[in-house]
Amino acid sequence: MKNRKRIMTMAALVMALGLTACGGSDDKGASSGGSSSGGGYSFTSGSTKIEMGKDASKVVEALGDADEYFESESCAFEGLDKVYTYPGFKLNTYPEGDKDYVLSVVFMDDTVSTDKGISIGSTKDAVTEAYGDASEESASKLVYESGDTELTIGLNGDSVSSVEISAVVEE
Numbered sequence: 001m002k003n004r005k006r007i008m009t010m011a012a013l014v015m016a017l018g019l020t021a022c023g024g025s026d027d028k029g030a031s032s033g034g035s036s037s038g039g040g041y042s043f044t045s046g047s048t049k050i051e052m053g054k055d056a057s058k059v060v061e062a063l064g065d066a067d068e069y070f071e072s073e074s075c076a077f078e079g080l081d082k083v084y085t086y087p088g089f090k091l092n093t094y095p096e097g098d099k100d101y102v103l104s105v106v107f108m109d110d111t112v113s114t115d116k117g118i119s120i121g122s123t124k125d126a127v128t129e130a131y132g133d134a135s136e137e138s139a140s141k142l143v144y145e146s147g148d149t150e151l152t153i154g155l156n157g158d159s160v161s162s163v164e165i166s167a168v169v170e171e
Contacts, residue, residue, distance in 0.1 A: 040147030041165045043105040044115070045086065052149045052167035056093040056100040060084060063091070088112035094169065104166035114163065118153070122160040127153050 043050045048062040060066075068085035075081075079095025081103075088111040093100040113119035116130035127142060128134075131151070136143035144151040148169075154162030 040149030040167075041144075041151045042149075043089070043165050045089070045112075050091065050102055050105055052102050052104065052165060053169065054102055056082075056091070056102050059091065059102060060093075066091075101169075102167060103169070104164055107163040114151070114165075118160065118163065120160055120163060124155055124158045124160070127160060 066084035
């Protein structure tokens with residue numbers, strides 16, 4: 001549990017800092033989603049289902065060219081962490097062996113939502129009506145767990161300020 005929380009905290013910190021603390025970068029060049037069936041929460045952009053912890057190459061190919069791309073040495077894994085920015089969300093991946101896997105999807109604005117209609121700007125009441133009681137709750141966030149995934153809802157008062165669907169991974 002301690003290792004899991006450390007990984008999730010590290011992943012959130014890495015995303016918040018834009019991965020700049022870990023190394024250099026190579027910059028290159030309306031969706032809906034979030035379900036809790038099968039292996040946990042997922043996200044759907046257009047017709048592309050993004051499952052946390054799954055092979056990222058198929059997802060990236062299906063989504064097409066990202067608006068922005070960033071990579072840097074991973075702080076938690078051997079290899080490169082990669083961030084692909086698409087309209088309304090960022091797709092974060094982590095390396096394992098010779099493959100990249102989906103670490104998380106982070107909502108960037110209110111043009112994307114979970115399968116239950118939760119987006120940035122939704123109310124806390126709407127979140128609890130859609131997802132029930134959180135497994136972890138504070139004044140600033142609600143965390144829901146399903147399988148090896150977490151849905152983290154950031155709060156600013158009674159309003160959703162951030163949404164992240166992430167894989168729970170071990171180092």
